[in-house]
Amino acid sequence: MKLSEITNYLESIAPLNYQEDYDNAGLLVGHGNDEIHAALVALDCTEQIVDEAIAKNCNLIITHHPIVFKGLKKLNGKTYVERVILKAIKNNIALYAIHTNLDHVANGVSAEICKRLGIQNGKILAPKDGLLKKLVTFCPTANAAALRNALFAAGAGNIGNYSECSFNTEGTGTFKAGQNTDPFVGERGNQHHEIETRIETIFKAQDERNIILALLEHHPYEEVAYDIYALSNKLENVGAGMVGWLAEEMDSVDFLNLVKDKMEAKVIRHTELLPRKIKKVAVCGGSGSFLLKDAIKAGADAFITADFKYHEFFDAEKQLIICDIGHYESEQFTSNLLIDNIQEKFPNFAIRLTEHNTNPINYFI
Template sequence: MKNSCTNSDIFKMMERWAPKSLAYDWDNVGLQVGSYNNKVKKIMVTLDVLESVVDEAIQKKVDLIIAHHPLLFKPMKEVNFDTPKGKVIRKLIENQITVYAAHTNLDIAAGGVNDMICRSLGINESNILIESSSLKLYKLAVYVPKTHVETVRNGLSESGAGHIGNYSHCTFQTEGQGTFKPLEGTEPFIGEKGKLEYVAEQRIETIVPENRLELVIKAMLAAHPYEEPAYDIYPLINSGEKFGLGRVGILQEKMKLEDFCEHVKNAFDMESVRVTGDLNKKVSRVAILGGSGEKYIHQAKHKGADVYITGDMSFHMAQDAWQMGLAVIDAGHYIEKVMKEATATYLKDTLEEESLDIIVSDTNTDPFQFI
């Protein structure tokens, strides 16, 4: 990392974890207000971007806010400084604070919000609740002189190529003979200008996920000794890693629904939750969807869940779940606050820039109080 990094550098780090391509098409992720090119020294992670959060950022001299919920979600026809959102935008611009949002892409990403919730509750062996996409795969084939096969192969593997299931460094080599004639203006690694050269080479083939393709090509070119390496990229029909909303997993031990509700409250520091179902029933298989997940009760039931944890459950949908024998815990939207510490930790672990300060917002943005 450079001594002074830009917002764009941080955006790229976030998108290596939660690519924008994972977001639903109705979502608005990425830059919300501000600049790609501004230098950044202090980052604050928050769930929401309300005026109180921006005031905290101003007071703490923050350059970049990373939020889960987008500030700009629905199209705006005007920026009226007399409205709550207009006031927020004005303060951000006047104080040169940039806002970036990772929403459904961070929900869906491996290690994202729903996985964070699973970890908080001690839920194991989790799988996707609603599959939304799968990673596109490519095959990369590059021709390398025998003297540099190991160097290039390691460069490919260490940059993210060659992963199949729980195996890494997966490649295939075939031997052959390459020919080329260096022309004027070249500085060949092997051979002489104007003379046809015959070289013992190996063709290295490996599989590359779409989100690593650019990095893998850069690593391959850096490791390859030739001025102009020959390589091919083929799109594949077979799909890679699957992505989707929500998770379904197993509790470490069965417990009564009533006790599990207490477990949820303790995990997320909550005063109460809303629940449907028999409180004495033992539960072990749990479905989770952070945010508003009422329309996915049928998927939770189909995946064999005993209980479904989500937020914003309406009366009739809760009633439907109750009648189909699926217990529901409406823990509210605010349990997604787990993303704050986890995102800050990810950035601290990823960044090499020691002088960059990363903090978590102290502002409570939950609109609900319980009396």
């Protein structure tokens, strides 16, 4: 199949505009029109992973972490990043990364942790803002219903579990058609008054192009008046981390043993165990120390993530237990998540899980 078929699907479940500003998710090497016959999935793209893709005749590598975070000024093979890129290009292997955009969706990286630990009714811990916009337009009242339905079909009007949401008010619009116009109502050269409906509806920022195309195609006027507003509202099902409940409360030691077993962690760095049961749990794949205040505010008894610095452990203030299980350990099952999604969408496509552990950290126990 075409590479774009796979990338378009991945970006439909984890849109690129959901990624953090520092990130570099998306297609790193390759062209959308390239023919792809097999893909290898891994957490990281290393030289070993590229060699594995070559051996398994895979011409696409999908990873969680992008091999390129910063701009490359040279490609001479002096660093592992340059060597990976060069080897991929020489062997016609496309590279695709799905990173913080996958972290930020409700069925993404943190949801996979919840699934493995049996955490139920998970919700986004820190919803993301800046992802919603509002369209306001004005339409002859007789045509308003048809226009609304076209906008809804294009993706507008969704708020949580509700769809086809809009607000409508009636008023009088005025305009005077010029000599080179073909007005839908009114006459050239005369000011016209028309009973119109003001339609307001919300949409996700990544759907803006489709919304505008639907508006222009289905609005009866030759010239369409509309406004688009950026909203600061948070998108509740998009953001960092998740928080939910264990099926049954647990003692702290039993909980740590559960986490260590299910997440296949070599070691857990944690704060002081507290004299209460663990019931509500916050999680975040990868580096999640920035969410500590959110986890405390949510009333979590424990927070599972990685990459806490020494002094940051003090910030728990005995309000919850920080469980630092390691960056790789918290994200290693992301590859399984990706394979499950791709196989469900493309059941006949050859998708393979890497045989290699790319964790750069070793433990002397």
